Amino acid sequence: MLEKSMYDSWVSHISLFIKGNKNCRMMLDSIDEGPLVYPMVVGEDGQTRPNKYSELTETQQLQDDCDIQVKNIILHGLPLDMYALVNHQEAGEDIWDRVKLLMKGTELSYQERECRLYNLFDKFASVQGETLYEYYWRFSQLINDMHTIGMTIQQVQVNTKFLNALPPTWSKFDTDVKLAKSLYTTNYDQLYAYLSQHE
Numbered sequence: 001m002l003e004k005s006m007y008d009s010w011v012s013h014i015s016l017f018i019k020g021n022k023n024c025r026m027m028l029d030s031i032d033e034g035p036l037v038y039p040m041v042v043g044e045d046g047q048t049r050p051n052k053y054s055e056l057t058e059t060q061q062l063q064d065d066c067d068i069q070v071k072n073i074i075l076h077g078l079p080l081d082m083y084a085l086v087n088h089q090e091a092g093e094d095i096w097d098r099v100k101l102l103m104k105g106t107e108l109s110y111q112e113r114e115c116r117l118y119n120l121f122d123k124f125a126s127v128q129g130e131t132l133y134e135y136y137w138r139f140s141q142l143i144n145d146m147h148t149i150g151m152t153i154q155q156v157q158v159n160t161k162f163l164n165a166l167p168p169t170w171s172k173f174d175t176d177v178k179l180a181k182s183l184y185t186t187n188y189d190q191l192y193a194y195l196s197q198h199e
Contacts, residue, residue, distance in 0.1 A: 117145055117149070
């Protein structure tokens with residue numbers, strides 16, 4: 001279910017759910033390119049009209065079914081207040097775009113979120129009394145939020161921040177880790193595992 005601060009995670013979950021379906025490529029195409037446009041035919045009365053579902057080719061029928069299925073998947077992942085704002089849309093593509101606009105706003109609001117996350121990263125520090133696991137968990141959430149919106153940061157920066165923000169009681173082990181591990185090739189999960197042996 002979509003939550004206000006978790007749009008990017010929601011997109012990832014919905015995309016993975018769609019990819020788990022038999023006709024995932026057609027469903028993803030429906031989001032990216034819009035629904036099937038029914039071909040036009042000339043009826044018996046000489047008037048041009050869209051084909052009926054029964055007159056579509058097997059592939060077109062499958063695409064139409066996928067269009068409906070992807071719309072339902074997206075709508076089922078929305079809370080009631082958001083559902084009420086987008087359920088009138090006919091196509092999965094339109095619902096997807098509307099939800100994105102409502103959740104992420106404009107490019108300016110994305111930049112604001114990116115700046116906020118960089119600021120949180122810069123100011124990240126241990127909290128008095130927290131365990132090493134709690135520290136690691138908070139740091140992991142921050143890095144995950146940064147990755148989720150596509151922010152990139154060098155591995156050595158992440159590792160250095162993880163070690164430098166540890167409480168002073170860990171300074172001896174902090175130095176040992178920096179000497180024993182390459183901060184360019186190791187990740188902070190491995191650093192945590194190494195440190196947790198000494199907790």
